[in-house]
Each structure stands twice: as C-alpha cells, then as structure tokens.
Amino acid sequence: MGEVKVIATPQSFPCARIEWALRIKGVEYEYLKEDLANKSPLLLQSNPAHKKVPVLLHHDNPIAESLVILEYIDETWKENPLLPLDPYERAQARFWAKFIDDKCVFGVWGATVAQGEEKEKAIDAALESLAFIEKEIEGKKYFGGEKIGYLDIVVGWMSHWLNVLEELGEIELLTAERFPSLHAWSHNFIQTPPIKDCIPPRETVVEYFSFGINYVRSLEASTKS
Amino acid sequence: MGEVKVIATPQSFPCARIEWALRIKGVEYEYLKEDLANKSPLLLQSNPAHKKVPVLLHHDNPIAESLVILEYIDETWKENPLLPLDPYERAQARFWAKFIDDKCVFGVWGATVAQGEEKEKAIDAALESLAFIEKEIEGKKYFGGEKIGYLDIVVGWMSHWLNVLEELGEIELLTAERFPSLHAWSHNFIQTPPIKDCIPPRETVVEYFSFGINYVRSLEASTKS
Known part of the structure; x- marks a missing residue:
C-alpha cells in the first residue's frame, strides 16, 4: 500500500x-x-x-x-475497521469525536489554566462535557464495542494526558466516583496493546503542558494589566 | 428509505x-x-x-x-455522491470543510464584529483564510468538479451570508479583485438548482446577524467597562 x-x-x-x-x-x-x-x-x-x-x-x-x-x-486499510459499519452508528461516533475536540479538550484545558474566581465555573463546564462521554461508555467495554475503535482513539487522551492536566491545574475531574465507567475505560484502554506500546513518558507531557499553561497565563496577565 | x-x-x-x-x-x-x-x-x-x-x-x-x-x-442515499470517491480526495474535502468552519467562519465573523484598532488585524486574518479557499477553487467550476459536491455545500454560505456580514460589519472581503475564482464561484453556486430554490430572504439574514453582532459587541463592552 x-x-x-x-x-x-x-x-x-x-x-x-x-x-x-x-x-x-x-x-x-x-x-x-x-x-x-x-x-x-x-x-x-x-x-x-x-x-x-x-x-x-x-x-x-x-x-x-x-x-x-x-x-x-x-x-x-480495510482490515480492523475503526468506524462502525452502520451509517447511523458512524454518525454518532463522528458527532462525539467532534464534541470531544470542541468541548472536552477545551473544557479540560480551560479548567486547567483558569485561576481565581473563574476556576470553579471552568471546572463545572469541563465536568458537564465529561458527563456526556460517561453516558456513551456506560455498559460497554470500549466505545467501539468489544474492540478499540475510532471513538476510543479520539477519547484516548483522557487515559494519560488528562491526568497530567489535572495535576498541573490542581483539579480533579475524571474520578472513579464521578465517572465510574469512563474512569474504568481510561485504565483499561491504556493497558491494551497496541495502545500501551505507544504512550509518551509522563515527564515529556508534563514539560509540554507546563510550557503551554505558563504561556496562556502570562498572556492573560498581560491583557489584564 | x-x-x-x-x-x-x-x-x-x-x-x-x-x-x-x-x-x-x-x-x-x-x-x-x-x-x-x-x-x-x-x-x-x-x-x-x-x-x-x-x-x-x-x-x-x-x-x-x-x-x-x-x-x-x-x-x-447513494445517488449523486457528495464526497469524492477517492480516499485522498475525500480527506482533502474533509480537511477544507473543517478549515472553513474553524477558520473562515470565525475569521469572517471576527472581522465583522471587531471594532477600533482590532478591526484591521481581524480583516487580515479573514483574508488570509479566504486565500486558501481561493487556491482550492482556481481552475474549477465547482469544488466538487463539474457538479456541486460536499465542499461546495460547506463553502455555500459565502455565496449569500458572507455578503450580509460584509455589509453589517462595513468591510469588503470577497471581492472579484482579491479572489476572482471564489467570487465567480459564489455567484455561480447560488444560481444553480436546487441551491437557488433554498436561500433565505436577505432581510431575515440581516435581522439574524444584526442581533448576534449587537449581542457580541455589548458583551465585549461590558467586559471592558
């Protein structure tokens, strides 16, 4: 090919x-x-x-x-299809993928970088978006069913990168208490081959996000001053 | 069906x-x-x-x-395919569709609502995004080739709604001088059946956008005060 x-x-x-x-x-x-x-x-x-x-x-x-x-x-490459085959299920997977990138990624990022009185509102917005994803994974092993599929790959950042953001932003979002199914999925996903063979060392993610957080916060500080 | x-x-x-x-x-x-x-x-x-x-x-x-x-x-519904059949051409169409929604729509909107010293910068950003679309339509009747396809439908707002935004924002973006191919396409697209049978009256679009522009500007004014 x-x-x-x-x-x-x-x-x-x-x-x-x-x-x-x-x-x-x-x-x-x-x-x-x-x-x-x-x-x-x-x-x-x-x-x-x-x-x-x-x-x-x-x-x-x-x-x-x-x-x-x-x-x-x-x-x-047709082997091991990522998207479901049924058009309606494909549409649902694409809808949630866009939601992840538009709402969850930016929601979690917003909660991470927010400071002061804006922090709580930003955390609530992030939790609200994650609640939709919890509902999607409830009762399933993977978003793709029995095998990892397109939507698992799209949500995958929650299994490793999200936790780094939580630490750096001093927040707790994806806890077992709040989102039991998504939390269980996130631990399962990252243990599954070939995903687990292809995860960056935590310290490189910490360094990468720390740079971004400091950059955004310094920009905001300069706008306000 | x-x-x-x-x-x-x-x-x-x-x-x-x-x-x-x-x-x-x-x-x-x-x-x-x-x-x-x-x-x-x-x-x-x-x-x-x-x-x-x-x-x-x-x-x-x-x-x-x-x-x-x-x-x-x-x-x-398989008749009259909207997306190209070739996977690489499909990927290009999807890429530009996302670019339209992420960059062009927000770029044009930003140039419309911007006021004061931010206006010129916002116009430049909008023009920069439109220049990419001009390159995509150069030498072609439609983005989809000889027939209207997926990307024509996605870019379609430039044939009617964009002009209303230009008027309300007191800006000129999609001119024949700057973007001859995109300008010609925009006039051709809106004349083509069944597109032309399904265009809202200009005054309803004016009313809709006027409301949005006033809302955004009042929000910005309240943030700054």
Whole structure:
C-alpha cells in the first residue's frame, strides 16, 4: 500500500491517535519527529494552512487534522475497521469525536489554566462535557464495542494526558466516583496493546503542558494589566 | 428509505447545508421550523449536548452537527455522491470543510464584529483564510468538479451570508479583485438548482446577524467597562 510517514511529536495526543490507528491496522510507518520550536520545511509545506502536527504522508501526499487522518486510514486499510459499519452508528461516533475536540479538550484545558474566581465555573463546564462521554461508555467495554475503535482513539487522551492536566491545574475531574465507567475505560484502554506500546513518558507531557499553561497565563496577565 | 425530518431555522447556513444536500439527493423531507428564542422539547431532546440546529431525524433517530449530517446523508442515499470517491480526495474535502468552519467562519465573523484598532488585524486574518479557499477553487467550476459536491455545500454560505456580514460589519472581503475564482464561484453556486430554490430572504439574514453582532459587541463592552 505504499510508503507511510507520520510527521509528529511524541508528547502530542492528536499525534498518538495516528500511531494507534496505524498500529491497529498493522501498517508500518516511518516516524518523522518534529521539533515544534523549529518547524521543518516538510511540515510547513505539508500543512501550510495550520503548520501543525500530525501530518500523514502516504506516497508523499500529505493529510492533516487527526480526525481527517483517522477517516483516511480507515478508508485506505480495510482490515480492523475503526468506524462502525452502520451509517447511523458512524454518525454518532463522528458527532462525539467532534464534541470531544470542541468541548472536552477545551473544557479540560480551560479548567486547567483558569485561576481565581473563574476556576470553579471552568471546572463545572469541563465536568458537564465529561458527563456526556460517561453516558456513551456506560455498559460497554470500549466505545467501539468489544474492540478499540475510532471513538476510543479520539477519547484516548483522557487515559494519560488528562491526568497530567489535572495535576498541573490542581483539579480533579475524571474520578472513579464521578465517572465510574469512563474512569474504568481510561485504565483499561491504556493497558491494551497496541495502545500501551505507544504512550509518551509522563515527564515529556508534563514539560509540554507546563510550557503551554505558563504561556496562556502570562498572556492573560498581560491583557489584564 | 423512511421518514426524514429536519429541525432547522431558515436564516442559518448550517441548516441550509442540510436542505441543499437532501435536495441534491432527491430526498423528500419535512421541515420543522425551530424558534431559537423558545427552543422546542424535540430539539432539546434530539441534541442535548449542544441544543442547536440543524438536527436530521431519520426514522426518528436524531443526528446533529451539519458536517456529520452531510456524511450521513451521503452514506445513506447513494445517488449523486457528495464526497469524492477517492480516499485522498475525500480527506482533502474533509480537511477544507473543517478549515472553513474553524477558520473562515470565525475569521469572517471576527472581522465583522471587531471594532477600533482590532478591526484591521481581524480583516487580515479573514483574508488570509479566504486565500486558501481561493487556491482550492482556481481552475474549477465547482469544488466538487463539474457538479456541486460536499465542499461546495460547506463553502455555500459565502455565496449569500458572507455578503450580509460584509455589509453589517462595513468591510469588503470577497471581492472579484482579491479572489476572482471564489467570487465567480459564489455567484455561480447560488444560481444553480436546487441551491437557488433554498436561500433565505436577505432581510431575515440581516435581522439574524444584526442581533448576534449587537449581542457580541455589548458583551465585549461590558467586559471592558
């Protein structure tokens, strides 16, 4: 099926989504590690609109945006389907994937960086978005049913990255008490091959997010002053 | 193929996308006009996560988010395909659709509502995002080739709604001088059946956006005071 390369950075969860999907499919790929502080000409030329990782290169044709790449992988390598086969179930998986990226990621990030009187409101918004995902996983082993699928890959950051954000933001969101099913899923997901073979060391994620949190907070401080 | 209903509001372009797609497919549907100032129990129950239109109901099963609904329509009614058939071309169409909704819609909206010294920067950001779309349509009749496809439907708001925003925001963005191909496409698209049969009266769009612009500006004024 031709040469596959991934332009990525190990601490980024959208990048991990692509590696997980390719490994589930059994597709070999070359990992092109990107230095985000000094972006490569290949990245800038492959994703001129966003200049962001991940980018998948298949026969040197670039594809960007992690959810778009997941669909491409699923359509190109048919074994071990990621999306459900039924159109209505596919639509539900896509709906929740967009919800994850629009609401949960930004909700958790907002709760992490918020300070002062805004903190509690931001935590409530994050919890409200997570409650929808709890309902989706209730009574199931994986979002994909008996096997890891598209939506598991999209929610996957909650099994590793979310906990780092909780620590850095001094908040508690995904607890066993609040969200028993999602909490159990998050521990199960990260133990499952091939996911567990492809998780960045915690300290690199801490370093990456610490930089981002300090940056956002300093921006906000300068706007307010 | 069963009963199809659309919960929608005529002045919203994400709702127009759904009507255009169903008409291209030749699918009959019932239009359930939603009053956004007094949302119906059916809307709240069909899209509890966002409480937003459009929602497609197929055999009473709800699907929300316009891009997700377009994929569902294309997978359910096979005649007149909306997305290209080739996986790489499909990925490109999906990438630009996301870019339209993330960058162009918010860029144009930002340029419309911006005031004072922020206005010029916001206009530049909007123009920068539109320049990418100009490159995509150059040399083509439609984004979908010889026929209207998925990406035409997604970009479609630029053929009617964008001009209202330009007027209300006292800005010029999509001019024939700056973006000759996109400008020509926008005039052609809106003349093409069945698109032209399904365009809201200009005054309803003016009223809708005026309300939104005043709301955002009053919010910003109250934050700054």
